[in-house]
Amino acid sequence: MLILYQRCAAVDIGKDVIAVAVRLPGDGPEHRQTIKRTFKTFYGVLKHAARWLTEQQVTHVAMEATGIYSMPVYHALIEHGQFEKVLVCNAGHVRNVPGRKTDLSDAEWLVHLLECGLLRGSFIPPAQIKAARDVIRYRTKLTESRTSELQRLGNVLQDAGIKVDSVASKITTQSVRAMVEALIDGERRPLLLAELAKGKMRAKIPDLQRALEGRFDDHHALMCRLHLDHLDHLEEMIARLDTQIEDMMQPFRAQRELLTTIPGIGPFAAAAVISEAGADIAETFPSAGQFASWIGVCPGNHESAGKRHSGKPRKGNQHLQHVLVECGWAASRTPGYLQSLYRWHVRKFGGSRNPTAKNKAVVAVAHKLAIIIWHVLATGKPYTDLGADYLDRRLDPAKETRRLIARLQALGHTVTIEPAA
Numbered sequence: 001m002l003i004l005y006q007r008c009a010a011v012d013i014g015k016d017v018i019a020v021a022v023r024l025p026g027d028g029p030e031h032r033q034t035i036k037r038t039f040k041t042f043y044g045v046l047k048h049a050a051r052w053l054t055e056q057q058v059t060h061v062a063m064e065a066t067g068i069y070s071m072p073v074y075h076a077l078i079e080h081g082q083f084e085k086v087l088v089c090n091a092g093h094v095r096n097v098p099g100r101k102t103d104l105s106d107a108e109w110l111v112h113l114l115e116c117g118l119l120r121g122s123f124i125p126p127a128q129i130k131a132a133r134d135v136i137r138y139r140t141k142l143t144e145s146r147t148s149e150l151q152r153l154g155n156v157l158q159d160a161g162i163k164v165d166s167v168a169s170k171i172t173t174q175s176v177r178a179m180v181e182a183l184i185d186g187e188r189r190p191l192l193l194a195e196l197a198k199g200k201m202r203a204k205i206p207d208l209q210r211a212l213e214g215r216f217d218d219h220h221a222l223m224c225r226l227h228l229d230h231l232d233h234l235e236e237m238i239a240r241l242d243t244q245i246e247d248m249m250q251p252f253r254a255q256r257e258l259l260t261t262i263p264g265i266g267p268f269a270a271a272a273v274i275s276e277a278g279a280d281i282a283e284t285f286p287s288a289g290q291f292a293s294w295i296g297v298c299p300g301n302h303e304s305a306g307k308r309h310s311g312k313p314r315k316g317n318q319h320l321q322h323v324l325v326e327c328g329w330a331a332s333r334t335p336g337y338l339q340s341l342y343r344w345h346v347r348k349f350g351g352s353r354n355p356t357a358k359n360k361a362v363v364a365v366a367h368k369l370a371i372i373i374w375h376v377l378a379t380g381k382p383y384t385d386l387g388a389d390y391l392d393r394r395l396d397p398a399k400e401t402r403r404l405i406a407r408l409q410a411l412g413h414t415v416t417i418e419p420a421a
Contacts, residue, residue, distance in 0.1 A: 003032070004117040009053050010110035011063040012103045013070050016041055019103035020049060021111040022056055034111070036104045046073055050081035062087040062114040064094060064106075065122055074124065087114070087121030094119065123294070125278050132248040133275040137319060139241040140272075146234045153180075153227040161214025167207045175201040179212065180228065184221045245271055254380075255279045261382040262372055263338050264331030269323050273373060276320040281377040288374035296321050297367040313363075321366070328365035337386040338365055344391055 005023075012019040019038050026033025035056070039049040053061065061077055063070055065088050077086050094110055113119050125133060154171055157164060157180070164179060165171050171180075178196040187193060194208035201208070249256055249271050259270035277291070278284050285291040292298040296316020301308075332342035345361035346352055376383055405415045 001116045003030075003115050005060045005115050007056065007058050008060040008062070008111060008114045009056070009058045010107045010114055011061065011073060012107040012110065013063055013066045013073055014041070014103060015069055017103070018046075018049070018073060019107040020053070021104065021107035022053065022058060023111050023115050024056065034108060036108065038104070041069070041072065043072055043076060046076035047080040050077045050079075053077070054082045059084045060087070060114060061085075062089055062110055062119050062121075064089055064091040064110070066091065085121070087119055088124055089119050090122055123278070123284050125275075128248075128251065129275060129278050132245070132271070135241055135244055135248065136268075136272050136275045139238060139245065140319070142234055142238050142241070146231060146238070149227055149231050149234065153224060153231070156220055156223045156227065160216040160220040162216060163211040163214075164208065167204050167211045168201065173201065174198055177228075179208075180224055183212075183216050184225050184228075186221075188216065249274070252279050255377055258376050258380065258382055259373065262327075262331075262369065262376065263334040263336055263383075263385070264327040264329075264369065265373075266330075269327050272323045273320065276317055276323075277373075279377070281374055285374065288371045288378075291374045292367055292370040295324065295370050297324055297363060297370055324366040324369050325362060327369055328362040331365055331369065332362060336388055337390050338368065340388045340391050341365060341368060 007022075007024055009020055009022040012021075017038050018041055020036065022035040022037075024033050024035065025031060028034075037052075039045050058081075061081070061083050063073060063086075070088060074086060074088055077083065089110075094113060110119075124130075150171065154165055157171070162183070164176055168176050170176075175197045178198070179193050182193055182196060190209045190212040193212040194205045197205055197208055245268075252274050255274055256267065256270045259265050259273055260267060265273070281291065285294060289298070293314070294316055296314050296318070298313060300312045300314055328338075328342070331338040333339070342361050342365050345364045346357050349357035349360045351357060372383060401417070405417070408415050
């Protein structure tokens with residue numbers, strides 16, 4: 001095959017050792033030679049490896065994406081080497097042929113692909129975006145932990161026969177918190193516990209009195225105390241991260257404000273989009289379709305022998321995928337074009353009685369949101385809604401009339417059409 005890069009290298013990354021294969025001009029087959037070495041993954045050794053590759057006049061370096069282990073290697077090459085390009089490749093795209101499996105053979109296979117220009121690098125965000133991404137992802141994890149802790153608290157109350165969540169809308173209200181605190185402090189009289197209700201909850205005091213009569217003992221008090229303390233700690237950490245996110249998003253205020261003009265996307269979702277995809281989205285993703293494919297919210301394309309076997313979406317960026325699906329649910333409750341698109345897809349996939357129709361429809365809305373996000377950030381113009389009647393205006397009246405007549409006839413009706421006055 002045609003050699004595109006005369007001096008290139010590939011790195012197979014492990015936790016403790018990296019294997020490096022370098023392809024250079026030489027006297028071997030096809031006048032090429034391969035040099036293979038291993039290095040420890042201590043950062044000082046990685047800097048030495050970067051300088052050694054620079055001494056070999058290497059211009060391009062490739063490595064497999066191996067999670068957190070590939071990051072120190074990547075940064076050592078970027079900061080202490082002089083290369084035209086450093087590629088971090090999807091490991092699933094560069095799998096070696098079956099046979100002898102060693103780290104050095106994997107590195108050699110990777111460098112052969114690189115010298116022929118067969119590798120494509122993944123998106124590596126700038127340091128500022130990467131820092132915001134870490135903080136936002138951690139906040140998401142803490143939010144999930146808070147939800148799990150609330151479920152554990154509810155389970156303890158259920159075990160004690162306290163059915164307060166059957167009367168209150170949720171156990172996070174101030175009234176329920178006061179009742180649980182009183183139970184922990186030793187109060188067991190249902191009437192006095194129900195009197196702790198506040199605001200609109202006081203209208204439910206008779207029901208609360210019945211719901212608060214149970215078998216709450218010292219064990220339940222201990223567990224509830226631990227769960228409440230953990231919830232308070234999680235709330236404090238989430239509040240600190242919210243402040244940090246606001247500070248980190250200041251350089252991207254313009255892009256964030258543009259994203260919040262899209263229905264279903266709030267300030268936090270906009271920050272998540274920027275942290276995952278970057279602010280200069282058009283430079284990273286040449287088209288809106290590629291952006292949607294990278295996220296994994298567009299139909300897959302698996303065709304063989306003239307037959308399309310599967311339309312299952314690829315995995316993509318699962319963090320951003322989750323954010324856009326949540327935004328899709330929010331957009332489906334906001335009047336406008338996206339809501340009408342959601343309802344159109346629900347009908348297309350079998351109607352609201354079909355248990356999977358709504359889930360499929362919201363993924364379609366998430367796909368549309370990805371397209372809108374790309375255009376909004378690429379053009380720098382706010383979102384302009386097409387209107388709730390946009391899909392109706394695009395219908396062919398004659399074709400829609402024939403469809404409706406055929407539907408009524410299939411239901412056993414005789415249809416007669418008269419033009420409107």
